[in-house]
Amino acid sequence: MILPRTAEPTVRHLAHGYPVVAVTGPRQSGKTTLARHAFPERPYVSLEDPDQREFAMDDPRGFLAQYPDGAILDEAQRCPQLFSYLQTRVDHDPRPGRFILTGSQQFHLTEGITQSLAGRVAMVVLLPFTLGELQGAGRAPSSLEELLFEGLYPPVHDRHLDAHVWYTNYVGTYVERDVRLMVNVRDLTTFQRFVRLCAGRTGQLLNLSALADDAGIAHNTARAWLSVLQASYIVHLLPPHHQSFNKRLVKTPKLYFLDPGLAAWLLGVQEAAQLAAHPLRGALFETWVLSELLKARFNRGLASNLFFWRDRSGHEVDVLIERGDALIPVEVKPGQTVSRDAFAALERWRALAGDTAGPGWLVYGGDRSQERGGFRVLPWREVAQVGGP
Structure with missing residues (x-):
């Protein structure tokens, strides 16, 4: 099928x-x-x-x-x-x-x-499946943990393959082969360590110097290898939005993997149950939400219109969707309940951005959609609605 x-x-x-x-x-x-x-x-x-x-x-x-x-x-x-x-x-x-x-x-x-x-x-x-595509075929994972562990690459779901085994072969067969075709990697073990270190930083600001130091490679090598991962559609660098609103901005992009299952495998996760209390559960959830928003654009033949916003004081909006003159903020929370504090970034953004602030969205790990304080709260299964009318 x-x-x-x-x-x-x-x-x-x-x-x-x-x-x-x-x-x-x-x-x-x-x-x-x-x-x-x-x-x-x-x-x-x-x-x-x-x-x-x-x-x-x-x-x-x-x-x-x-x-x-x-x-x-x-x-x-x-x-x-x-x-x-x-x-x-x-x-x-x-x-x-x-x-x-x-x-x-x-x-x-x-x-x-x-x-x-x-x-x-x-x-x-064309990136891997969207959740909506799996839902339409009746093959969506039953839990958020299963989704983050299995990822959304078609062979895992088309052929009902063991995700952990498939990613093992995928990295060895394709990712490392592409690297050899595109750059001269003399020490494959070092490259493997570099990719795993990148997975541990998914959803974080990119610090290329620290990444190079941890991997034991030169800064220029780290830059070249990261470019290979981008060219192979393994990672995506989310740019900061340029509009300052009179604040000093962070100008560094954020690093994201384009599939949470691949990132989870690189982090050594061996079964979905481990993700219930994994320290990077939130980062993997944010990674998946960002990838779904990118797929929504790419599947329509459009370029990315996604950014993030962060000032030097650490105030941040996870994702900004640029639509005309409006900037639609999206916050991502992995918990199954939504506390009052979860809206702090959206409220701060609305006050700061004024007329340019579009309606805010909050995607969380629970099961019920809500309207709270003028913001739309969506469960993870309804992520496709983000940014819609």
Whole structure:
């Protein structure tokens, strides 16, 4: 059974307006399945296949001539020489939706598109499942702890795999392989330690110098490795909002993993029950909420409009959604009850931001939705409503 993806209508719509549509995202997020399901009539070619890749690299014109009406080119970044030849073909025949590209490494795919296909391609970032997609298929985890432990990568839920075993293989097979393709990592053990240290900092302000020191590597190496994790859609750096409201602002981004299950595995969590009292439960919950908000944008073909706000005194709003002239604040609390103190940051923000403050939202680990003090309180299962009307 193929679980419906929220991004599929977006991809189909873009294919009516652009000759090339590129679907990118982390490995195993469902890009190939989405492309083949959305365009079943298109021939499919995987450039991970050595024979196909050799043909495409040695004779790109001959390779593309096989597909006069277009094709799905999977893992297109494996053959960057094709992009220039694709440009020639779509300029000669600009019929919309001819070529669907998928790719897992943002650097190589984006570089090829920027150099050769600018203005001819629409891009969609596909992250792992949303909670709503799992709910719609009747496969949502029954508890918050299970959700944070299992994460939302499709193979765990499509094939009912043991999450701990799957993440073990995922890190060894894909994450570390991508690293070797993108940078020269001489000591894989040190890189593994670096990634685990990043997981321990999910939801925190990025301190690259401290991260490098703890990992025992140079500052420039830490920066390069972090860039690889970003390019592989393992982590996301959430920028601070630039508007000061007469306060001195923190200008450092916050580090987030894009899937809580992967972060939990890197932290050594071996079963869901451990997360009930885990010291990083709150950080993992915030990580998941942030990823759901990003998916809501990416699935519509839009760039992120998410920020956080923090001043030098430590006053902070977990997430700001920039919508027109309004800044919608979102607070995240992992507890199952909501105390009066939970609204302090939202109230402070409303007083500070004045007319620019949009309606505030609080997402928590409980089960009941509420309206309190002019703020909407949502249980974790209803996270998809955040920022809505």
